[in-house]
Amino acid sequence: MTRIETVRLRAVLDSRGNKTVEADVLTESGGFGRAAAPSGASTGEYEAIELPVNESIAAAREHAVPRLEGRVYAGDQRAVDDTLRAADGTEDFSEIGANSAVAISMAAARAGADVLGAPLYQHLGGAFRGGNFPIPLGNVVGGGEHAQEATAIQEFLSAPVGAPSVKDAVFANAQVHGEIGSLLEERDTPAAKGDEGAWAPSISDADAFELVEEAVETVEDDVGFEIKFGLDMAAAETFEDGEYVYGDEVRSTEEQIDYVAGLVEEYDLAYVEDPLDEDAYEAFAELTDRVGEQTLICGDDLFVTNVERLQEGIDVDAANSILIKPNQIGTLSDAFDAIELATRNGYETVVSHRSGETEDTTIAHLAVATDAPFIKTGAVGGERTAKLNELIRIADEAL
Ligand SMILES: O=C(O)[C@@H](CO)OP(=O)(O)O
Numbered sequence: 001m002t003r004i005e006t007v008r009l010r011a012v013l014d015s016r017g018n019k020t021v022e023a024d025v026l027t028e029s030g031g032f033g034r035a036a037a038p039s040g041a042s043t044g045e046y047e048a049i050e051l052p053v054n055e056s057i058a059a060a061r062e063h064a065v066p067r068l069e070g071r072v073y074a075g076d077q078r079a080v081d082d083t084l085r086a087a088d089g090t091e092d093f094s095e096i097g098a099n100s101a102v103a104i105s106m107a108a109a110r111a112g113a114d115v116l117g118a119p120l121y122q123h124l125g126g127a128f129r130g131g132n133f134p135i136p137l138g139n140v141v142g143g144g145e146h147a148q149e150a151t152a153i154q155e156f157l158s159a160p161v162g163a164p165s166v167k168d169a170v171f172a173n174a175q176v177h178g179e180i181g182s183l184l185e186e187r188d189t190p191a192a193k194g195d196e197g198a199w200a201p202s203i204s205d206a207d208a209f210e211l212v213e214e215a216v217e218t219v220e221d222d223v224g225f226e227i228k229f230g231l232d233m234a235a236a237e238t239f240e241d242g243e244y245v246y247g248d249e250v251r252s253t254e255e256q257i258d259y260v261a262g263l264v265e266e267y268d269l270a271y272v273e274d275p276l277d278e279d280a281y282e283a284f285a286e287l288t289d290r291v292g293e294q295t296l297i298c299g300d301d302l303f304v305t306n307v308e309r310l311q312e313g314i315d316v317d318a319a320n321s322i323l324i325k326p327n328q329i330g331t332l333s334d335a336f337d338a339i340e341l342a343t344r345n346g347y348e349t350v351v352s353h354r355s356g357e358t359e360d361t362t363i364a365h366l367a368v369a370t371d372a373p374f375i376k377t378g379a380v381g382g383e384r385t386a387k388l389n390e391l392i393r394i395a396d397e398a399l
């Protein structure tokens, strides 16, 4: 019933103005699904490979599309994704590109949902899911690879942990973002916005901590529920010759662990992503041992949504949460496998956008379908609010 009739691929723009892959999947019964690949800037070394868009589309048309059309059912996600893997023939999608793979994988899921007449989260998660909503982590101040001349730490994330509903949480993050804008204006500190819509002022990390703390407290008082904040330190980007280089600060591994543990204590951080290098399993484990009871230590570049790397981390207690980015691994099935392995081992999952995004809302559905406790998808900006507003619609059963 959901047999794929046609797969169409095209280049469209992402939020940075770069080209990305969009896929349409049409089924023989008239089902239709469309999805687009996001793109990272602070990409992990072990991620699946994103090929130049035209190259990826040409390779996918040659190798993957003929194996899908007339042969595979869009509703059978495993079969779609196995076919993509077989067509590619490599471990890291370097033949057809993870950008075409993930676009086709997500478009097929949408087509499958369309044929069923079900919302995507229900098709992906089944009848017994959809009642829990992720807490959105909203990037409110940032720099690193996402903005020039801004904070050395890549992301300061508002975390409305006490929000009574997803809608309240989404609005609270936007309010924190707005409050920071007002504080910057009061201080005569000019600020551009980074790739994810966060403020990107030319201030030190220490100043950014004070700024975000003040904004969070102000909004917390106003909304009446608990808001914390967290960080993506994207440490692999700053790790040079065995040292962590954040602006003028240079730290050894032990110093970095002490520094992060100190930040968790001082600011009662809810979340710390990639505090250490992408190969530093042991150092991650040391930090998790010290502060893992108080906060989430999340692996992004460390795990790259890859079950083998996650298992390595589980074996040494490297972290207590994992970032889930479907394009990091190439298919929805692979992302699901990582989520299941994580959940079985008590790791919290954080479904995530990329810095280069489109209007695609698949990750909002993925988070709801898997009961993910968190979603990281920005606070403001059209490609970010596309996902946030979709969460609100899902909660309202307005799809
Ligand atoms: O590091 C990250 O977590 C992401 C998203 O915030 O950034 P990028 O997509 O550039 O890898």
Ligand SMILES: [Mg+2]
Pocket: 232, 234, 273, 274, 300, 301
């Ligand atoms: Mg990250």
